[in-house]
Amino acid sequence: MSLNEFELIKRYFTRQNCRAEILQGIGDDCAVVRIPTDRELALTIDTLVAGIHFLADCAPYNLGWKSLAVNLSDLAAMGAEPAWITLALTIPHADLSWLDNFQRGLFALADQYSVELIGGDTTRGPLTITIQAHGFIPHGQALRRSGARPGDLIYVTGTLGDAVIGLDLALGRNTLITSGDRDFFLERLELPTPRIAAGIALRNLATSAIDISDGLAADLGHILNASGSGAVIHLDWLPRSAALAKLKPPWEKIISGGDDYELCFTLPPERQNLLNAAQISARCEFTLIGEVTAAPEIIWLDSNSQVVPLNNSCFLHFS
Amino acid sequence: MSLNEFELIKRYFTRQNCRAEILQGIGDDCAVVRIPTDRELALTIDTLVAGIHFLADCAPYNLGWKSLAVNLSDLAAMGAEPAWITLALTIPHADLSWLDNFQRGLFALADQYSVELIGGDTTRGPLTITIQAHGFIPHGQALRRSGARPGDLIYVTGTLGDAVIGLDLALGRNTLITSGDRDFFLERLELPTPRIAAGIALRNLATSAIDISDGLAADLGHILNASGSGAVIHLDWLPRSAALAKLKPPWEKIISGGDDYELCFTLPPERQNLLNAAQISARCEFTLIGEVTAAPEIIWLDSNSQVVPLNNSCFLHFS
Numbered sequence: 133m134s135l136n137e138f139e140l141i142k143r144y145f146t147r148q149n150c151r152a153e154i155l156q157g158i159g160d161d162c163a164v165v166r167i168p169t170d171r172e173l174a175l176t177i178d179t180l181v182a183g184i185h186f187l188a189d190c191a192p193y194n195l196g197w198k199s200l201a202v203n204l205s206d207l208a209a210m211g212a213e214p215a216w217i218t219l220a221l222t223i224p225h226a227d228l229s230w231l232d233n234f235q236r237g238l239f240a241l242a243d244q245y246s247v248e249l250i251g252g253d254t255t256r257g258p259l260t261i262t263i264q265a266h267g268f269i270p271h272g273q274a275l276r277r278s279g280a281r282p283g284d285l286i287y288v289t290g291t292l293g294d295a296v297i298g299l300d301l302a303l304g305r306n307t308l309i310t311s312g313d314r315d316f317f318l319e320r321l322e323l324p325t326p327r328i329a330a331g332i333a334l335r336n337l338a339t340s341a342i343d344i345s346d347g348l349a350a351d352l353g354h355i356l357n358a359s360g361s362g363a364v365i366h367l368d369w370l371p372r373s374a375a376l377a378k379l380k381p382p383w384e385k386i387i388s389g390g391d392d393y394e395l396c397f398t399l400p401p402e403r404q405n406l407l408n409a410a411q412i413s414a415r416c417e418f419t420l421i422g423e424v425t426a427a428p429e430i431i432w433l434d435s436n437s438q439v440v441p442l443n444n445s446c447f448l449h450f451s
Numbered sequence: 452m453s454l455n456e457f458e459l460i461k462r463y464f465t466r467q468n469c470r471a472e473i474l475q476g477i478g479d480d481c482a483v484v485r486i487p488t489d490r491e492l493a494l495t496i497d498t499l500v501a502g503i504h505f506l507a508d509c510a511p512y513n514l515g516w517k518s519l520a521v522n523l524s525d526l527a528a529m530g531a532e533p534a535w536i537t538l539a540l541t542i543p544h545a546d547l548s549w550l551d552n553f554q555r556g557l558f559a560l561a562d563q564y565s566v567e568l569i570g571g572d573t574t575r576g577p578l579t580i581t582i583q584a585h586g587f588i589p590h591g592q593a594l595r596r597s598g599a600r601p602g603d604l605i606y607v608t609g610t611l612g613d614a615v616i617g618l619d620l621a622l623g624r625n626t627l628i629t630s631g632d633r634d635f636f637l638e639r640l641e642l643p644t645p646r647i648a649a650g651i652a653l654r655n656l657a658t659s660a661i662d663i664s665d666g667l668a669a670d671l672g673h674i675l676n677a678s679g680s681g682a683v684i685h686l687d688w689l690p691r692s693a694a695l696a697k698l699k700p701p702w703e704k705i706i707s708g709g710d711d712y713e714l715c716f717t718l719p720p721e722r723q724n725l726l727n728a729a730q731i732s733a734r735c736e737f738t739l740i741g742e743v744t745a746a747p748e749i750i751w752l753d754s755n756s757q758v759v760p761l762n763n764s765c766f767l768h769f770s
Contacts, residue, residue: 155491156593159677161528161661162493162586164593167486172474174481175569177537177583181576209480218496220539220581250494257500258577262539264496267481274475274483342480358478 135226137254144235149248151215156250163250165216171268174212178202182259187302192230194322195261196237202345203265204245204326205393209343211275211335212267214245214328219252220262245328275331275397279339280359284398284424287407289327289416291373292348293381294320296389313375320373324393330414334397337406341397347388349442352396352430359398365422368435383432384442398424454545456573463554464538468567473535475569482569484535490587495525501578505641506621511549513641514580515556521664522584523564523645524712528662530594530654531586533564533647538571539581564647594650594716598658599678603717603743606726608646608735610692611667612700613639615708632694639692643712649733653716656729660716666707668761671715671749678717684741687754702751703761717743 135143141158149157156164167173180199182188200217207214219238223231242249247265298321300306301314309317327343334341340359344351348370356362367383376386399407411418425431432440454462460477468476475483486492499518501507519536526533538557542550561568566584617640619625620633628636646662653660659678663670667689675681686702695705718726730737744750751759 156595160593160596161525162495162531162593164529164588165492165494166590167492169488173484173486173492175484175537176481177539177570177572177581179539179541179572179574179579179581181541181574184574184576206480210483212481218494218583220496220498222498222500222579251496253496253498253581255498255500255503257498257503257579260498260541260576260579262496262498262572262581264537264583269483271485274479274481276475277479 140226140231141254144231145219145249145252147249149250151246151248154216154248154250158249158251163218165250168268170271172271172274174207174210174267174269174274175264176203176206177262177264178206179260179262190322192233193237196234197241197323199261199263200238200241201324201326201393203263204328205324205343205345207265207267208327208331209275209341209395210269211273211331211341212269213332214247214265214267216248216250216266217242218264219249221252222255222257222260224256224259273335275334275338275341277340277342277355277358280355280361280398280424281339282361282424282426284339284400285404285420286363286365286396286398286422286424287418287420288344288348288371288394288396289330289414289418290394291371291376292344292392292394293376293386293389294373295324295391296385297376297379297381298322299391316375321391324391326393327395327414327416330395330416333410333414337403337410338397338399341395344392344394344396346390348396349387349430355396355398356428356430360428362425362427362429363422364425364431364433366433367440369419369421371417371419383440387442459545459550460573463550464568464571466568468569470534470565470567473567473569477568477570482537484569487587489590491590491593493526493529493531493586493588493593494583495522496581496583497521497525498579498581509641511552512556515553516560516642518580518582519557519560520643520645520712522582523647524643524662524664526584526586527646527650528594528660528714529588530592530650530660531588532651533566533584533586535567535569535585536561537583538568540571541574541576541579543575543578592654594653594657594660596659596661596674596677599674599680599717599743600658601680601743601745603658603719604723604739605682605684605715605717605741605743606737606739607663607667607690607713607715608649608733608737609713610690610695611663611711611713612695612705612708613692614643614710615704616695616698616700617641618710635694640710643710645712646714646733646735649714649735652729652733656722656725657716657718660714663711663713663715665709667715668706668749674715674717675747675749679747681744681746681748682741683744683750683752685752686759688738688740690736690738702759706761
């Protein structure tokens with residue numbers, strides 16, 4: 133059976149819109165929305181390209197989930213509450229089973245946050261998925277990269293380094309891992325949890341935030357560049373999952389591995405007493421990993437407080 | 452010389468944002484904007500894929516222009532005033548001359564409407580350009596596809612059929628055309644004019660509107676489907692450029708050729724007296740081409756009011 137572009141959109145991507153601010157969803161030249169007057173609008177667009185950001189044989193359900201997760205993660209890093217998305221989907225041909233699984237993964241995550249699909253474009257070509265996500269922030273409460281100040285404490289949510297091990301597994305590079313741990317690492321790679329609740333809990337609390345998509349070294353680097361500061365990081369304070377701790381990967385791998393989609397944020401020490409309540413509403417752990425400094429560099433320390441010379445490598449397109 | 456992703460964005464795509472509603476542009480996890488309280492937000496996303504929507508050797512300046520034009524055209528069809536865009540650009544490698552010309556074409560058109568680039572994603576992969584455009588509409592004044600009623604008059608802006616001749620030329624299919632006309636047709640294909648001023652002038656006037664991207668037959672069809680109606684179209688009323696009139700292409704070619712980016716709209720006859728003023732502020736001509744009917748079909752008439760059996764073909768992905 134073959135579907136044309138409009139039938140395909142109708143069958144897989146058109147659902148009843150329930151959010152009151154959506155005046156026009158899929159089906160006209162534009163979507164039309166009304167923004168609550170006490171809110172700013174945050175927006176972010178991300179593309180996943182087959183063979184670059186995911187393996188061509190990635191399960192379409194996971195791909196649907198992840199394409200949305202990476203965008204919601206950017207909203208989380210800004211302290212925004214997700215509202216709606218648009219989807220520009222380029223596919224080589226209309227594979228109905230693939231499309232069905234892709235949309236199931238996408239909407240499984242979307243439904244967790246009452247996120248609605250309000251527009252898009254479906255085209256033929258090499259598999260490429262672009263999503264733009266939109267969310268709301270109370271006036272003046274956006275979490276920016278530029279607010280870190282020397283003396284601020286540096287935290288991350290969840291655990292680091294799991295996704296890069298998942299990538300090894302997906303590439304068939306590591307075969308000594310037990311099957312339970314395999315599933316855990318692959319899930320961390322392909323079904324990441326955007327830290328939306330954490331981002332919202334950190335409004336008016338964190339001085340800066342970013343999501344860790346390119347690895348801690350690179351993404352903390354963005355905060356420090358934007359803030360004109362540096363950092364001291366204690367490597368053995370980095371939160372690691374039980375599965376990762378067993379593997380004892382080199383530090384470089386943990387700090388440069390991408391795709392964790394945890395948040396990294398900074399906090400003035402005097403606000404530390406507010407973190408417990410935030411952690412509870414964030415439904416994930418916050419771990420102190422170091423401190424912002426004035427000198428514009430990252431110093432990595434081992435458990436004896438000795439400087440470890442690490443290569444701050446990260447995933448850069450075109451580098 | 453080689454640039455990484457961030458250097459590339461900084462060099463070619465980061466400019467000072469001047470619009471007051473932009474609180475955060477390029478350079479953080481999200482852009483953040485404030486919407487005027489008396490406005491609704493219209494948004495539209497469109498992808499152009501190399502080899503599908505444009506020839507791989509298309510001049511990058513023209514491609515930058517056109518990628519934006521097709522999105523602004525959707526805003527125009529909704530009656531929206533453009534405000535900002537995001538750009539998801541996937542390129543096989545960082546060709547600096549290509550990038551420079553691409554951004555020059557993009558910003559040449561953007562500057563005409565004070566449209567600012569507030570975010571994006573630059574990735575490596577097969578050449579694919581996705582732009583999301585955002586614009587403002589006064590509350591309740593969006594021009595939808597669904598408002599056409601039997602008895603309404605049907606109009607189009609500008610002239611039809613030029614872009615499809617331009618495509619023939621780009622493909623080397625038509626070599627008998629004089630060089631002045633060649634330039635005209637190629638410009639109509641690659642540097643289309645989004646009918647922003649027309650869309651704004653048609654607020655509170657047109658009962659429905661759409662932009663003609665897939666050909667008159669297909670796009671008028673969308674209006675009629677959404678409105679539950681049909682149409683009678685007088686073929687010899689269709690506006691043709693002087694260059695096109697010389698060629699006398701078959702009617703099928705004019706009504707099914709895409710890429711014109713003119714508007715098609717409907718108007719109750721009692722509002723005809725308001726069209727002249729609207730046409731002046733639209734800075735383009737409106738041409739009456741037919742009438743909305745109750746029966747759900749398009750009837751094409753020749754100059755003797757005889758029915759012409761035309762194949763309502765159009766450009767459909769995956770069909």
